[in-house]
Amino acid sequence: MTDPIPLPRRDMSDKGLPGNVKVTREDWLRVAMDLLVSDGVSEVKVLTIGNRLEVSRSSFYWYFKSRKDLLNQLLAEWERTNTGIMVAAAEAPAPTITAALNGFFRCIIDPDGFNHQLDFAVREWARRDGAVRRVIDRSDSARTDALARMFMRYGYDPAEADIRARVLYYQQIGYYALELNETLEERLSRVRLYLYAFTGVYPSEDEVEELRAFSRQVAAR
Structure with a gap:
């Protein structure tokens, strides 16, 4: 449970x-x-x-009004929260692209932020319901578009921003789907190169340590 x-x-x-x-x-x-x-x-x-x-x-x-009304409101609440949280994180101001990406990762890491279990439950629901599948498609587009705009704010060409946004988003969703057996410290040891791989820019040591500290703080709750 x-x-x-x-x-x-x-x-x-x-x-x-x-x-x-x-x-x-x-x-x-x-x-x-x-x-x-x-x-x-x-x-x-x-x-x-x-x-x-x-x-x-x-x-x-x-x-x-009915169970169908409940399910419709449930789906709307998922879109408002999970998609809304991710879009807001992508739109938050930051001094550098790597700092902006840190903000995106914070929303993913924080249990009060993006709920990946709920996201996969809705995706499973969509396998049996075409209307839900259309809402999923709309949300995926909203999320990747917000991430593309995030990259463009820091000078990336629109075509490159689109690809980087898709790679970032698909990797993050896939990470949860694979249920990797990876310790927190193993993942944190890769933060610097993850940030570089997604942006093509090396983060500052302060940015790396900020994300590591936030992740450990969340894990200790």
């Missing part, structure tokens, strides 16, 4: 909720995402979520 998806949660004793409704829309989405990651979309069921939240089905209908 994976850790629950960190959507905001309201106090269950909140008197502002209508009638006998004990949970919020975010609670329903949080558990739905947890089920999607752990068991797949077929197990994202109203009754199952209600049982986990210990509420009746009537609570569900305060926020969603």
Whole structure:
């Protein structure tokens, strides 16, 4: 079982909720995402979520018209968070291209940032649903376009920026897909040359150490 998806949660004793409704829309989405990651979309069921939240089905209908509506909102939340987080990281200002790439990696490393388990759960869902596949394609394009713009801000030709963006993005998604048996220190030992390989520019020692320190800090949480 994976850790629950960190959507905001309201106090269950909140008197502002209508009638006998004990949970919020975010609670329903949080558990739905947890089920999607752990068991797949077929197990994202109203009754199952209600049982986990210990509420009746009537609570569900305060926020969603149907299970299909829940799934649509779940997909929209994934696009808002995972894709939004990655695009924001690519657009963040930085003094150098290697510092900008560090910012991208921080969003990937931070468990409160890009959720790769959720990303793969949605991709698995897309294998059986053409509409979801189209949303995946749109998100992949938005992510690679943002990374290409990141490279162009630092003087890369648009064609080269596009290729570098694709190599960077495909490598990162593939890294998670392969589930490599690599220790943190092994990966961190390659930071300097990773940054060089993706940019063609050697990073400063401060930039290398900044990413290493951030990675160790996250691992120690």
